[in-house]
Amino acid sequence: MIKETWALFIREVKKTFRNKAVVAMMVVQPIMWLVFFGSSFSHVPSSFLSSFFNTTNYIAFLLPGELAASMIFVGMFSSMSMIQDKRFGFLKRILVTKAPKESIFFGKVFGASTRGLLSIPIMMLVSLAFGVVFHWNILSLVVWILGLLLLGVGMASIYSIITMRSNDWQTPGVVSNLINLPLMFSSTALFPSTIFPGWMRDISSVNPLSFAAGLGRSFVLNTPPNFLFLLYLVIFCFLFLGIGAFLSREWLKAE
Amino acid sequence: MGEITVDVRDLSKQYGNFKAVDNISFTVKKGEIFGLLGPNGAGKTTTIKLLTTLSPPTSGQAFVAGYDIIKQQKEVKRNIGWVSAEIILDDDLNAWENLGLQAALQGITNWEESADTLLKYFELAEFKYKNVGKFSTGMRKKLEIAMALLNSPEVIFMDEPTIGLDVGTRKMLWDLILLIKNEYKVTVFLTTHYMDEADQLCDRIAIISHGKIIALGSPSELKQKAGGYAVSLEVNDGFDISSLKQFHILENDKNKILIEISSKDNMLDVLKSINLEKLKSINLITPSLDSVFLKLTGSTIKETEEAVDYRKFYSMVRRNTQ
Numbered sequence: 274m275i276k277e278t279w280a281l282f283i284r285e286v287k288k289t290f291r292n293k294a295v296v297a298m299m300v301v302q303p304i305m306w307l308v309f310f311g312s313s314f315s316h317v318p319s320s321f322l323s324s325f326f327n328t329t330n331y332i333a334f335l336l337p338g339e340l341a342a343s344m345i346f347v348g349m350f351s352s353m354s355m356i357q358d359k360r361f362g363f364l365k366r367i368l369v370t371k372a373p374k375e376s377i378f379f380g381k382v383f384g385a386s387t388r389g390l391l392s393i394p395i396m397m398l399v400s401l402a403f404g405v406v407f408h409w410n411i412l413s414l415v416v417w418i419l420g421l422l423l424l425g426v427g428m429a430s431i432y433s434i435i436t437m438r439s440n441d442w443q444t445p446g447v448v449s450n451l452i453n454l455p456l457m458f459s460s461t462a463l464f465p466s467t468i469f470p471g472w473m474r475d476i477s478s479v480n481p482l483s484f485a486a487g488l489g490r491s492f493v494l495n496t497p498p499n500f501l502f503l504l505y506l507v508i509f510c511f512l513f514l515g516i517g518a519f520l521s522r523e524w525l526k527a528e
Numbered sequence: 529m530g531e532i533t534v535d536v537r538d539l540s541k542q543y544g545n546f547k548a549v550d551n552i553s554f555t556v557k558k559g560e561i562f563g564l565l566g567p568n569g570a571g572k573t574t575t576i577k578l579l580t581t582l583s584p585p586t587s588g589q590a591f592v593a594g595y596d597i598i599k600q601q602k603e604v605k606r607n608i609g610w611v612s613a614e615i616i617l618d619d620d621l622n623a624w625e626n627l628g629l630q631a632a633l634q635g636i637t638n639w640e641e642s643a644d645t646l647l648k649y650f651e652l653a654e655f656k657y658k659n660v661g662k663f664s665t666g667m668r669k670k671l672e673i674a675m676a677l678l679n680s681p682e683v684i685f686m687d688e689p690t691i692g693l694d695v696g697t698r699k700m701l702w703d704l705i706l707l708i709k710n711e712y713k714v715t716v717f718l719t720t721h722y723m724d725e726a727d728q729l730c731d732r733i734a735i736i737s738h739g740k741i742i743a744l745g746s747p748s749e750l751k752q753k754a755g756g757y758a759v760s761l762e763v764n765d766g767f768d769i770s771s772l773k774q775f776h777i778l779e780n781d782k783n784k785i786l787i788e789i790s791s792k793d794n795m796l797d798v799l800k801s802i803n804l805e806k807l808k809s810i811n812l813i814t815p816s817l818d819s820v821f822l823k824l825t826g827s828t829i830k831e832t833e834e835a836v837d838y839r840k841f842y843s844m845v846r847r848n849t850q
């Protein structure tokens with residue numbers, strides 16, 4: 274199982290990183306987020322920023338949220354890649370080998386999550402350029418990156434589960450629009466939940482994006498990381514990874 | 529010989545009300561090239577799907593390389609190679625990476641040496657690190673076959689191996705299939721709707737029509753079933769038909785006469801007994817699988833395919849208007 278998963282994972286990574294347009298887009302898109310969205314609070318008085326965002330630079334607040342958001346967006350690529358393999362028959366090729374079906378699912382999920390990790394160093398560099406100061410607490414950094422990875426794997430699992438039985442190119446896009454935007458806006462990724470109405474604060478308090486963003490803010494704002502957030506993301510990730518692995522045995526078929 | 533590689537017993541596959549494969553039984557002997565011949569929609573691809581464990585049968589049993597296709601799927605998969613009708617490769621990877629992926633999925637260690645040998649054999653060695661997306665169709669097909677052979681299978685399943693290929697590539701592939709049989713001693717199970725392909729390549733052929741096997745035997749056996757050689761004559765008015773009374777006349781229609789003969793050489797006897805001045809043309813008709821199919825089903829493969837397409841077309845139209 275591990276060898277087959279590794280081989281399929283490497284295939285996904287190669288396919289992603291050999292496509293120059295994809296790599297360019299992965300680099301440019303997060304930069305545009307920070308540059309355009311991050312600059313929207315530039316002329317707001319710093320007293321306002323401090324009271325609402327606990328920092329005088331909105332980009333410092335946005336960086337963890339935007340990275341968490343980019344991890345949920347990569348989920349879409351796992352289902353797109355799966356549907357492509359179905360349409361071109363490559364799934365059949367794998368199914369005629371003795372590779373377990375779970376490894377097909379794992380390969381897609383880990384492949385897509387890896388794609389998301391690339392934006393971490395890029396966005397950190399861009400933030401530095403915009404005057405964000407990091408305190409380089411290594412523990413907080415490791416916990417944050419781990420949290421992002423768990424979020425990415427969990428989200429990619431959810432995507433793969435939803436589209437596992439579909440053959441339609443359009444499904445991942447439809448699902449993406451359905452899931453991503455509400456998930457992003459009902460989290461603390463872009464704004465603190467203190468300004469939310471009560472019902473949205475409730476959603477935000479169970480939204481995995483909030484937890485990943487929270488872990489990032491511990492690093493950026495130099496506060497001790499909340500390990501309960503990490504635990505929550507571990508449960509979130511392995512729950513959906515497990516469900517996906519279980520369903521792939523039944524749902525991944527040649528017809 | 530004598531050993532059996534594929535053993536199919538009363539196998540059926542039903543999709544809704546449509547019986548794609550209807551209670552078929554046959555055996556494939558070790559080391560032979562076995563062909564499943566029939567028009568599109570006859571159940572050839574479905575049969576391959578069942579035998580490669582891609583799809584579960586509705587009823588019946590089958591054993592591939594000695595393993596049950598229902599209960600021992602992993603063992604079946606480990607012992608087979610599969611080449612689909614459409615070419616399935618990862619175009620973003622090069623030939624070597626495609627082979628490596630296949631090896632990893634089949635759990636083969638030390639695959640590099642046999643992969644190198646296969647590439648050399650198939651004249652692909654110099655394109656080892658070239659992206660498969662840039663390969664010609666013939667090269668892609670060859671690479672697929674190399675991948676199917678990588679796990680040293682007992683039997684290799686080829687679904688319509690030469691569909692859509694030009695004449696030269698087709699000939700190349702025929703030679704390759706014979707090479708697989710002779711050099712690698714692998715049993716080949718192929719499907720085709722080309723009569724000449726089945727005739728030239730296969731040791732034994734099963735003819736399938738509407739999901740049922742309607743004839744099985746070696747090409748020559750099957751041809752014999754369809755009747756032997758025949759001579760068709762075109763004659764001028766005033767031809768003396770009684771000069772042919774020693775022969776079996778199959779048809780006699782407006783100066784066109786069809787006579788059955790037992791062997792090719794008997795054509796000379798026909799020539800000797802008639803008045804050559806009244807003869808316009810003479811033609812030897814050799815038995816072919818076409819004539820077998822015609823005799824067994826009452827229609828040629830081409831007509832059957834057209835009929836099948838109409839059926840599909842109408843069902844499609846119906847679905848869209850409901």
